[in-house]
Amino acid sequence: MPDDRLAQAPPAPEPLPIPVVDNHCHLDIDRDGHAVDIAEQISAAARVGVNRLVQIGCDLGSARWTAEIIDQHPALLGGVAIHPNEAPGHETAGDLAEALTEIEALSAHPRMRVIGESGLDYFRTGPEGVGAQQESFRGHIEIAKRTGLALQIHDRDAHEDVLRILAEEGAPDTVVLHCFSGDMAMARECVRRGYYLSIAGTVTFKNARALRDALAVTPLEHLLVETDAPYLTPSPHRGQVNAPYLIPLTVRAMATTLNVAVPTLCEALSANSERVYGPW
Known part of the structure; x- marks a missing residue:
């Protein structure tokens, strides 16, 4: 039988004392069969101290949608890219170069501040798709450097190749490891590189002890927070639909791991986000 609990929206957590940014969410994606009410999502997030969001479009359709929606809501900035799992399909169709050209054109919007999420995903795409993913990733790196926008990286089971390709191509000025999943050694290397x-x-x-260990060795000035909504819902609501208003659960868990006061962490997360993306 279906679990009715999973279909229910989790209750709002205690508001944060200082507003922060959800620096990666997908407001165009629904997981419960109902269209996302963008205005309500933004309002619910603001009520708990998440007053700015970065909407990420990761295929051509969602990238075009993102370019439209960020004009309608001042709380939103945008990011656009071809997700690594989409790259093999474009290679097969022979239009990867054209897709990247459109991504760069969409990134010219003044409220578009991110090239991403691009990168590598060796979990869902087999060896036959690696070449297309790497070609697409290199193309996005170049777009980020040409436009001066932050590069948000999707890295799943591909840590070594992500770092290698960034070194080979020369990383953009600002690199964000979206949904960081590396260990302590990778965290230290990313910090060394300024990511x-x-x-x-x-x-x-x-089961995320390795991630908490990596977080514990990361300086505050290198940290951001995100939902990746509607995915990756924090405990104790894991498995339910995620949304930006649940960020406080993640922030408080981060503060515990880092052994810092919640207001101190909130101040750092907010300042880092403005440094990465500019003013809203």
């Missing part, structure tokens, strides 16, 4: 680590609800999972 930002964006922490998602996975940090609250019982």
Whole structure:
């Protein structure tokens, strides 16, 4: 039988004392069969201290939608890219170059501040798709450098190749590891290179000890927070639909791991987000 609990929206957590940014969400994606009410999502987030969001479009359709929606809501900035799992399909169709050209054109919107999420995903795409993913990733790196926008990276089971390709191509000025999933050694290397680590609800999972260890060695000035909504809902609501208003659960878990006061962490997360993306 279906679990009715999973279909229910989790209750709002205690508001944060200082507003922060959800630096990666997908407001165009629904997981419960109902269209997302964008205005209500933004309002619910603001009520708990999440007053700015970065909407990420990761295929051509969602990228075009993102370019439209960020004009309608001042709380939103945008990011656009071809997700690594989409790249093999474009290669097969022979239009990867054209898709990247459109992504760069969409990124010219003044409220578009991110090229991403691009990167590598060796979990869902087999060896036959690796070449297309790497070609697409290199193309996005170049777009980020040409436009001066932050690069948000999707990295799943591909840590070594992500770092290698960034070194080979020369990283953009601002690099964000979206939903960081590396270990302590990778966290230290990313910090050494000046990258930002964006922490998602996975940090609250019982089996995420390695991620918490990585977080613990990361300086505050290199940290961001995200939902990746509607995915990766933090505990104790894991498995339910995620939304930006649940960010406080992740922030408080981060503060516990880092052994810092919640207001101190909120101040750092807000300042880092403005440094990465500019003013809203």
